[in-house]
Every structure is written in structure tokens, then in C-alpha cells.
Amino acid sequence: MLHFVPRHSFQKLVDQYQGDKHTRSLTCWNQFVALLVGQLTGANSLRRLIEQLDVHSQRHYHLGLQSVRKSTLADANHKRPTAAYYGLFFHLLSRLSKQKGLAEVAGQVQLIDSTTISLCQSQYQWASFRQQQSGIKIHLLYDPNAQTPIYFEMTPGRVSDSRAITQLSVFKGVTYVFDRAYNGGQWLERLVDNGCLLAE
Incomplete structure (x- = not known):
């Protein structure tokens, strides 16, 4: 490997x-x-x-x-x-993109979701999550056709899903699938303005 x-x-x-x-x-x-x-x-x-x-x-x-x-x-x-x-993740992703032609995004379906990883509060106090627990969230954009993640962001556990994806680049013609945690007004407006398709 x-x-x-x-x-x-x-x-x-x-x-x-x-x-x-x-x-x-x-x-x-x-x-x-x-x-x-x-x-x-x-x-x-x-x-x-x-x-x-x-x-x-x-x-x-x-x-x-x-x-x-x-x-x-x-x-x-x-x-x-x-x-x-x-940086290594995105370097390897760029190599995969050239091999698989992932740059052709029109008509693609991409999935957006997050997962929370619990951490020891005494060692990771910066990762505020719950009263007696620390944690981080991994926010992921996944391409099911290529079977690979194409974007991710790590944040403290308390950061909302809709806030964490404000820097995500979106593309015209792509259908983005996500749950109601991402129903922020600015996020939905940006998708519409960029000619994206939405699925909840």
C-alpha cells in the first residue's frame, strides 16, 4: 500500500x-x-x-x-x-482524479455527512463537545461513483454541520445529498445560486 x-x-x-x-x-x-x-x-x-x-x-x-x-x-x-x-490526502486525491476523470462533475451525485469521534476530555480539552466529554467531528463530501471522499474538514464536536461546510466548493449540475442538519439558509442559497441540485 x-x-x-x-x-x-x-x-x-x-x-x-x-x-x-x-x-x-x-x-x-x-x-x-x-x-x-x-x-x-x-x-x-x-x-x-x-x-x-x-x-x-x-x-x-x-x-x-x-x-x-x-x-x-x-x-x-x-x-x-x-x-x-x-496535504497528503489532497495530493493523493488529485492523482486519483487524473486517473478516474473525477474532474467531470456535471451530473454527479455527491454525499455530505459528518461523524463524531469521542475523545478523552483530560487530554483534548480544546475539542469541546459535551459537559464531560470531548470530541471532534469529521465533515465529509463523498463521491459514490469513485467510492472515495473528495473533501473533508475536522472541527470540534460542537461545531454545527451547516457551519462546517461554509468553505466547501460547489459545482453546477452536481446533486448534493444531505440530511436536515445542513438546512442553513446561506448554504441552501449558495447551492441554488450555483445551479446545484439538492436532495434530502
């Missing part, structure tokens, strides 16, 4: 956002590979992720991966800038 991620492009993004600044052991590439392994193996905790890495330690060299400690990975996840990974 790492063959789909151009290492030089990834490093360019890391350098741009100074992701490896003051890093002594765990580089952003090592962090990325570790998290990818965790995602693919269904690890539900950092401890489980490290166990998966240790089981396959003989393959670390071929992945360009060094030894990863749980505490170091936890610190990296907490402190590292996320902008490099955000």
Missing part, C-alpha cells in the same frame, strides 16, 4: 509544515506507517498497535520503519502538526 504514497511528496509536505522539527527518533514517516498499520490491522489502542508492529518487526526495514515506542507515538500524535497529512 505504501507504493501509492510517493515518499518524496510526503517529505516535501513534512518539510513545509516542519513536522520533523526537533524530532530525535520518530519521524513523520514512521508515525504515518505506524498509524497505517494500526488502521489496516484494526488496532483499537496504541498498545495493540505496538503489539502488531512488534509481531512483524522483521519487515520494518522494508517499510522504512524504525522501532516505535508507545509513549513516543502518543507524544507525536498529540504534538505533531496535522497539516502535512491533510
Whole structure:
């Protein structure tokens, strides 16, 4: 799977956002590979992720991966800038768009929705959500024909769905499907003004 991620492009993004600044052991590439392994193996905790890495330690060299400690990975996840990974998403999306012809948007159906991820309040106080709980929302624009997300935004859990998509680019002739959480007047007016089609 790492063959789909151009290492030089990834490093360019890391350098741009100074992701490896003051890093002594765990580089952003090592962090990325570790998290990818965790995602693919269904690890539900950092401890489980490290166990998966240790089981396959003989393959670390071929992945360009060094030894990863749980505490170091936890610190990296907490402190590292996320902008490099955000940039990687859109870089990979642009490559997919060229291969699949996703630029031809007229007549397409695109789905808009959000999901909330609960977080530990003591560690993520900035992500205000409920009285005794922190959380973030991921707001997603999904293309069902290409079977891929084509836009996303992360916000604190309390941010309303309609407010989070104010920066979303919309295109004439596209049918946007969403639920009533997005029924804000300005948002609907922008869709109509741009010749979009609406489905609730």
C-alpha cells in the first residue's frame, strides 16, 4: 500500500509544515506507517498497535520503519502538526482524479455527512463537545461513483454541520445529498445560486 504514497511528496509536505522539527527518533514517516498499520490491522489502542508492529518487526526495514515506542507515538500524535497529512490526502486525491476523470462533475451525485469521534476530555480539552466529554467531528463530501471522499474538514464536536461546510466548493449540475442538519439558509442559497441540485 505504501507504493501509492510517493515518499518524496510526503517529505516535501513534512518539510513545509516542519513536522520533523526537533524530532530525535520518530519521524513523520514512521508515525504515518505506524498509524497505517494500526488502521489496516484494526488496532483499537496504541498498545495493540505496538503489539502488531512488534509481531512483524522483521519487515520494518522494508517499510522504512524504525522501532516505535508507545509513549513516543502518543507524544507525536498529540504534538505533531496535522497539516502535512491533510496535504497528503489532497495530493493523493488529485492523482486519483487524473486517473478516474473525477474532474467531470456535471451530473454527479455527491454525499455530505459528518461523524463524531469521542475523545478523552483530560487530554483534548480544546475539542469541546459535551459537559464531560470531548470530541471532534469529521465533515465529509463523498463521491459514490469513485467510492472515495473528495473533501473533508475536522472541527470540534460542537461545531454545527451547516457551519462546517461554509468553505466547501460547489459545482453546477452536481446533486448534493444531505440530511436536515445542513438546512442553513446561506448554504441552501449558495447551492441554488450555483445551479446545484439538492436532495434530502
